[in-house]
Amino acid sequence: MSGVRGAFGGLRQADDARIRGLASVGVRWRALPRPARIAICVAAVAALYLLPLWGSPPLINTPGTDFVDVLATRIAIFVLAAIGLNVVVGQAGLLDLGFVAFYAIGAYTVAVLSAEHGSVPFALAVPVAIAVAMSAGILLGTPTLRLRGDYLAIVTLGFGEIIRIVAVNTDWLGGPRGISNIPKPPNVGPLEFKLLDAKPYYWLALTAIIVVVVFVRRLERSRVGRAWTAIREDEDAAELMGVPTFKFKLWAFAIGAGVGALSGSLYAGRVGFINPGNFPFTLSVLFLAAVVLGGAGNLAGVILGGVVIAYLPERFRGFEDKRFLVFGIALVVMMIFRPQGLIPNRRVAAEMHHAEDNLELANVPGGDLHEPVEGSDDRHDRG
Amino acid sequence: MITASLLVDQFWTFTITGLAQGAIYALVALGYTLVYGVLRLINFAHSEVFMVGTFGALFATRWMGVELGDPTDHGALAVIGFLVVCGLVAMAFSGGTAVALELIAYRPLRRRGAPRLAFLISAIGASFALFEAMAVWQGRNPIPFPRLFEPKELFRFFDASVTQRQVIVVVFAVLMMVALQLFVSKSRLGRGIRATAQDSETARMLGVNTDNTILVTFLLGGIMAGGAALLFLIKDEQTRFNIGFLLGIKAFTAAVLGGIGNLRGALIGGLALGLVENYGAAIFGTQWKDVVAFVVLVVVLMFRPTGLLGEQLGRSRA
Numbered sequence: 110m111s112g113v114r115g116a117f118g119g120l121r122q123a124d125d126a127r128i129r130g131l132a133s134v135g136v137r138w139r140a141l142p143r144p145a146r147i148a149i150c151v152a153a154v155a156a157l158y159l160l161p162l163w164g165s166p167p168l169i170n171t172p173g174t175d176f177v178d179v180l181a182t183r184i185a186i187f188v189l190a191a192i193g194l195n196v197v198v199g200q201a202g203l204l205d206l207g208f209v210a211f212y213a214i215g216a217y218t219v220a221v222l223s224a225e226h227g228s229v230p231f232a233l234a235v236p237v238a239i240a241v242a243m244s245a246g247i248l249l250g251t252p253t254l255r256l257r258g259d260y261l262a263i264v265t266l267g268f269g270e271i272i273r274i275v276a277v278n279t280d281w282l283g284g285p286r287g288i289s290n291i292p293k294p295p296n297v298g299p300l301e302f303k304l305l306d307a308k309p310y311y312w313l314a315l316t317a318i319i320v321v322v323v324f325v326r327r328l329e330r331s332r333v334g335r336a337w338t339a340i341r342e343d344e345d346a347a348e349l350m351g352v353p354t355f356k357f358k359l360w361a362f363a364i365g366a367g368v369g370a371l372s373g374s375l376y377a378g379r380v381g382f383i384n385p386g387n388f389p390f391t392l393s394v395l396f397l398a399a400v401v402l403g404g405a406g407n408l409a410g411v412i413l414g415g416v417v418i419a420y421l422p423e424r425f426r427g428f429e430d431k432r433f434l435v436f437g438i439a440l441v442v443m444m445i446f447r448p449q450g451l452i453p454n455r456r457v458a459a460e461m462h463h464a465e466d467n468l469e470l471a472n473v474p475g476g477d478l479h480e481p482v483e484g485s486d487d488r489h490d491r492g
Numbered sequence: 493m494i495t496a497s498l499l500v501d502q503f504w505t506f507t508i509t510g511l512a513q514g515a516i517y518a519l520v521a522l523g524y525t526l527v528y529g530v531l532r533l534i535n536f537a538h539s540e541v542f543m544v545g546t547f548g549a550l551f552a553t554r555w556m557g558v559e560l561g562d563p564t565d566h567g568a569l570a571v572i573g574f575l576v577v578c579g580l581v582a583m584a585f586s587g588g589t590a591v592a593l594e595l596i597a598y599r600p601l602r603r604r605g606a607p608r609l610a611f612l613i614s615a616i617g618a619s620f621a622l623f624e625a626m627a628v629w630q631g632r633n634p635i636p637f638p639r640l641f642e643p644k645e646l647f648r649f650f651d652a653s654v655t656q657r658q659v660i661v662v663v664f665a666v667l668m669m670v671a672l673q674l675f676v677s678k679s680r681l682g683r684g685i686r687a688t689a690q691d692s693e694t695a696r697m698l699g700v701n702t703d704n705t706i707l708v709t710f711l712l713g714g715i716m717a718g719g720a721a722l723l724f725l726i727k728d729e730q731t732r733f734n735i736g737f738l739l740g741i742k743a744f745t746a747a748v749l750g751g752i753g754n755l756r757g758a759l760i761g762g763l764a765l766g767l768v769e770n771y772g773a774a775i776f777g778t779q780w781k782d783v784v785a786f787v788v789l790v791v792v793l794m795f796r797p798t799g800l801l802g803e804q805l806g807r808s809r810a
Binding site: 198204252253255256257259260262263264266267268270271274275277278390394397398401402405430431433434436437438439440441443444445448449450 | 606607609611619741780787
């Protein structure tokens with residue numbers, strides 16, 4: 110075994126260097142004067158808006174599929190869902206394995222209101238979808254958020270499956286055949302939402318992402334965000350310090366659900382046709398993978414994670430039926446090389462670094478989600 | 493259509509099919525529970541460990557030249573021989589997969605002190621890789637498993653007919669669980685497992701080779717899943733690359749229902765889930781079976797937040 114250990118020891122050093130390299134980028138970024146930072150952000154956002162005009166950019170294009178369509182229908186939707194899930198998993202530290210439920214509720218609410226049982230315009234149906242999903246989040250959270258860690262995970266997983274099975278078995282929701290003819294988003298000025306041109310959908314989703322990012326960012330730095338961090342790091346200590354943990358966990362659930370529903374309703378508006386098969390458990394798993402792969406708790410990381418998870422299977426189309434095999438292997442390899450995520454949350458990265466110093470003593474996982482694996486003396490207090 | 497008359501009329505039939513299904517859940521649940529007890533980790537790829545086991549048994553029948561179709565030309569001894577070989581091969585496949593998972597997907601992460609969520613994603617990646625590899629290799633359609641013996645009624649229990657198939661499934665599952673319980677509570681390696689589950693750091697200081705112990709834990713979970721794979725094939729007579737998915741979720745539910753990390757809990761949880769599911773299907777219709785299972789899980793967890801029997805692999809005395 111010593112050979113294996115030696116090999117990974119080498120990897121660890123290389124990884125350390127990379128973490129430091131990345132951290133220094135972060136330090137330099139924060140050291141920039143505020144106007145410079147704003148200018149860079151504006152330039153980046155402008156570049157993102159202009160990206161689809163490029164058509165099929167080299168290197169990052171997707172062989173065999175329309176790149177702009179991938180951007181609009183997969184990547185933007187995934188990024189939005191990942192940002193929503195990050196509020197729950199990354200910020201409040203609640204493991205949600207059924208996030209697809211809220212995404213589905215968003216899509217189905219829009220579909221039911223605007224196509225199956227009414228003709229509410231898309232722009233009105235979306236806020237209703239968000240409200241419905243937030244209520245569903247509170248409804249699910251109230252009895253279950255007293256559960257900890259993995260128990261919460263299985264209950265949310267069950268909720269995701271229940272939503273899907275209900276959709277399959279309820280004629281009012283279209284049953285297995287689903288709902289078609291969902292109206293497109295309304296035209297704004299020269300922007301026309303048509304079936305073939307994916308650009309307007311991309312711009313719409315990108316705008317939604319920016320609004321949500323600003324919103325979540327403000328929340329993160331507010332009293333609510335600090336409460337979430339406290340709950341994530343140590344729920345008992347937070348409770349003792351006077352944080353109403355249950356209330357804030359419920360908020361995290363509801364806000365995450367709302368963002369998930371926004372993502373789902375944009376998806377419904379883009380594809381115009383949904384059925385229960387669009388909302389499998391695998392999708393929950395992929396959303397979670399986006400959050401963790403990017404770096405749970407770090408918005409930039411989560412966005413990158415969403416991009417990678419949505420983009421890789423398209424990029425791998427060259428492998429044909431082996432593309433999900435390659436994707437799975439890529440996930441394992443990425444986790445081995447960057448277990449803290451592509452752009453780690455600063456706090457998590459710092460703790461991991463600390464844990465690596467104590468590695469010989471401690472390498473059995475325990476404790477909370479974001480805690481690095483240390484010996485786990487708290488594990489038996491939870492019965 | 494909600495009706496209780498079907499359940500009342502055929503209560504014992506539903507009970508017996510539920511127990512047979514539950515026994516398989518319980519065997520797979522043991523794999524989740526063992527690994528969870530020692531590592532506090534949901535081994536999400538365990539469903540694929542089971543899936544590989546079903547293919548192991550399938551390959552075994554092919555190597556032995558068992559044909560699909562008429563099973564009457566096999567003698568009793570030959571059937572037992574086939575079953576034993578299939579079971580051993582399934583266990584070898586499943587155990588090997590479980591060990592490979594630990595070595596490739598988990599151990600490197602532990603070495604680097606990764607956060608718990610990273611293990612989850614690594615497990616999910618491994619799970620994708622495993623079932624997609626199987627799909628690429630064996631195709632995406634269901635593959636029939638040869639019927640080794642014709643099911644026939646062995647005895648009647650009240651008004652229910654009990655086939656020898658159901659008896660084999662339940663008896664074999666219980667035997668495996670008893671063997672596992674004995675191994676964990678009596679053997680030296682089992683003591684190591686319990687010590688690591690209780691406090692890995694102290695166990696290590698006292699000379700337990702925790703890395704080996706963890707490997708053995710994965711192997712045991714794999715062997716149980718291999719046994720479950722054969723029983724599943726006897727009962728359902730087909731497999732597929734994604735067969736592990738739903739069964740894995742159910743087995744994990746069973747483990748949580750009984751109290752994850754608790755071996756007896758896995759048995760109770762598995763049987764309870766099998767029964768509840770079948771009763772639920774009788775009352776609400778088969779399509780609501782899974783919803784009933786999850787609702788019961790939520791209700792149980794609301795009143796007993798750590799499952800029916802609580803968590804206790806580490807604390808079980810010996």
